[in-house]
Amino acid sequence: MPSPEPRAVAERQRLIACDAKAAARGLRTGMPVTAALALAPGLRLRERDAAAETEALLGIAAWAMQCTPNAALEFPDLVLLEVSGSLKLFGGLGEIVARLRRGLAAMGYSACLAAAPTARAASWFARSGKPCLIADAALLESELRTLPLSVLQCREEEALASIGAGSIADLLALPRAGLARRFGQGLLDTLDQALGRLPDPRGFCVLPEKFGAAIELPAEATQAEALLFASQRLLAQLEGFLAARAAGTRRLQFNLSHRAAPATRIDLGLIAACREARHFALLLRERLQQTALPEPVRAIALQVQTIEPLAHANQNLFPDALHEEGNWPHLIERLRARLGAAAVHGIALCADHRPERASVHPDRASAQAEPGARQLALDFDLRPFWLLPRPQALEEKESIPYHHGPLKLLAGPERIESGWWDGADMTRDYFIARAADAALLWVYRERSPAGAWYLHGIFS
Amino acid sequence: MPSLAAGLEQHPGIWRGSELARSACPGIASGFAPLDAELPGGGWPRGALTEILPQHEGIGELRLLGPALAQLSSQGKFIAWIAPPYLPYAPALAAAGIALARVLIVKTAGDGDSLWAAEQALRSAACGGVLVWPRDIRYTQLRRLQLAAEDGRCLAVLFRPTQAAREPTPAVLRIALATAAGGLALSILKRRGAPLSRPIVLPAAPPAAANNSPPYRFDAHVDSPTPAAAAAGSIPARLALA
Numbered sequence: 001m002p003s004p005e006p007r008a009v010a011e012r013q014r015l016i017a018c019d020a021k022a023a024a025r026g027l028r029t030g031m032p033v034t035a036a037l038a039l040a041p042g043l044r045l046r047e048r049d050a051a052a053e054t055e056a057l058l059g060i061a062a063w064a065m066q067c068t069p070n071a072a073l074e075f076p077d078l079v080l081l082e083v084s085g086s087l088k089l090f091g092g093l094g095e096i097v098a099r100l101r102r103g104l105a106a107m108g109y110s111a112c113l114a115a116a117p118t119a120r121a122a123s124w125f126a127r128s129g130k131p132c133l134i135a136d137a138a139l140l141e142s143e144l145r146t147l148p149l150s151v152l153q154c155r156e157e158e159a160l161a162s163i164g165a166g167s168i169a170d171l172l173a174l175p176r177a178g179l180a181r182r183f184g185q186g187l188l189d190t191l192d193q194a195l196g197r198l199p200d201p202r203g204f205c206v207l208p209e210k211f212g213a214a215i216e217l218p219a220e221a222t223q224a225e226a227l228l229f230a231s232q233r234l235l236a237q238l239e240g241f242l243a244a245r246a247a248g249t250r251r252l253q254f255n256l257s258h259r260a261a262p263a264t265r266i267d268l269g270l271i272a273a274c275r276e277a278r279h280f281a282l283l284l285r286e287r288l289q290q291t292a293l294p295e296p297v298r299a300i301a302l303q304v305q306t307i308e309p310l311a312h313a314n315q316n317l318f319p320d321a322l323h324e325e326g327n328w329p330h331l332i333e334r335l336r337a338r339l340g341a342a343a344v345h346g347i348a349l350c351a352d353h354r355p356e357r358a359s360v361h362p363d364r365a366s367a368q369a370e371p372g373a374r375q376l377a378l379d380f381d382l383r384p385f386w387l388l389p390r391p392q393a394l395e396e397k398e399s400i401p402y403h404h405g406p407l408k409l410l411a412g413p414e415r416i417e418s419g420w421w422d423g424a425d426m427t428r429d430y431f432i433a434r435a436a437d438a439a440l441l442w443v444y445r446e447r448s449p450a451g452a453w454y455l456h457g458i459f460s
Numbered sequence: 461m462p463s464l465a466a467g468l469e470q471h472p473g474i475w476r477g478s479e480l481a482r483s484a485c486p487g488i489a490s491g492f493a494p495l496d497a498e499l500p501g502g503g504w505p506r507g508a509l510t511e512i513l514p515q516h517e518g519i520g521e522l523r524l525l526g527p528a529l530a531q532l533s534s535q536g537k538f539i540a541w542i543a544p545p546y547l548p549y550a551p552a553l554a555a556a557g558i559a560l561a562r563v564l565i566v567k568t569a570g571d572g573d574s575l576w577a578a579e580q581a582l583r584s585a586a587c588g589g590v591l592v593w594p595r596d597i598r599y600t601q602l603r604r605l606q607l608a609a610e611d612g613r614c615l616a617v618l619f620r621p622t623q624a625a626r627e628p629t630p631a632v633l634r635i636a637l638a639t640a641a642g643g644l645a646l647s648i649l650k651r652r653g654a655p656l657s658r659p660i661v662l663p664a665a666p667p668a669a670a671n672n673s674p675p676y677r678f679d680a681h682v683d684s685p686t687p688a689a690a691a692a693g694s695i696p697a698r699l700a701l702a
Contacts, residue, residue, distance in 0.1 A: 331564075346564060359549050460518045
């Protein structure tokens, strides 16, 4: 994440990583902290956080399992994926690597990706920073020979260097018996595993049931766009996790933490399970723009507690057919994210003679009025297209109701007398009336001694 | 150059002033044969704005669209009602053959939200019809909606007051509604093709057709009911519920 000041991470008073801005000022890994601060006075230095690194590594592994169910970790900084079974599905090694690279960039990680026929060799290539993609076992040995001994990450590295071995090629040239005697069988076994002569079993990770990830902002932010930018990294990770589980979710919880004020919580509720980071980001953008933050945000956490199975979308043979279908849950969710859940609703028939209750409206929250819900088939008499939210009292002159002029009653009465059981009973005579401007109105007269006239609907 | 002229005639965006434009994508049949005959594409245009200018609310603007909306909703397409002036009433929509499960009502706080919602609905392939009731809309906003409508392929209808007829519009079809002796008079103010001088008159709605029956005298039935008449009147209603 771009930050205004140079940043670096230190461990035991030495730099172990620094960003591009810091590097531009001459900071290098391995440099003492004092020297670094002399070169870059504004340097924001952080102590290495091993727990956070592990957390990030686990997150990446869970995300990467969208490409293969077999992922293993090599602490502190390596994720191994067995992709041989997924090559056909994703269209080859190059495609998988491109996909992983895109995803890692979207999550804001930099990584060195390497592929090799054995896990050990792949990890060596990745450690050495050599982005080799070796699919052919015959090429493996010649490529391995070029690697420096530092990839072994073992104690004997210095001793080996002192006997003149600087690379894997030098090591392979030494007699095996002597090497085993002096440095132990372990070193030989490691070499053999890399070359595929010995098996190298790994324990695969198990995907967690829930998703949780957090990101700390480099600088406190209040603007929706800045918060969205950071959240998109979490959403990219979520998308991978959900794809790995072949699942989607309907509920996302964002926690925006502040310096002192209690965290702001944003819940995204969806009407259909989804796992598209792009769609989540659209909804979040609307919500962020509406949310009033008490203080600038320091960190964003994303939690997904429940997931539900969601099949991968099939590619359609005719792309047109897919386009025709449209994604209506997405449309409704987008509208609701901006206008509020109550502002976007469906409509439903209800088995009630009282006109107000024959049409279910959202004020009486009902699953039936959710767009796309199943509907009753009921038969009513002639009814107007428009219903007034509440009946409007009409003037009466000489027994004739007036609404911008006298009304002429064309049809009726239709007596509606119902609801004595729930206290909202009504006894009304409904008429279809024509106004002076030829509009057709649905009016009624209370069947009470007062007998007032009301306008209730407009035919259209 | 006859070949050029022939080529131009094939182009869907170019037509002779004296005749109706040939539409590349057929319209949505309105359900009223005299109207379809006068519309390019033989029905309501898809992927373009239509403006309906009713003389007053309740003149029959929904009845006019009813068959087209019923057809779209039966194809599984959503019909978005954006900022309607009153509550659309489910029994009437169902009676018109509109699948209620495909009705989406959007209430908005102002024109800004209405236009945004309309644009979202137009660009989404899920909607087959988008009906908008804007309060006050400028030409640039109309233009924006027209562009959004061109993205999708749905029926996009704007309901505007008759005064809007004086303003220019990017909509491809503009129809003013007025009452006429025989029913509803449709004046096509703008279409792709020669202007239509005489209005199309559609027959009146069923309740208005009952015009010729003697006027109902409510006094005899409703006013000062005797106890017996009141009891008799209330019984059928309760029986109907049982």
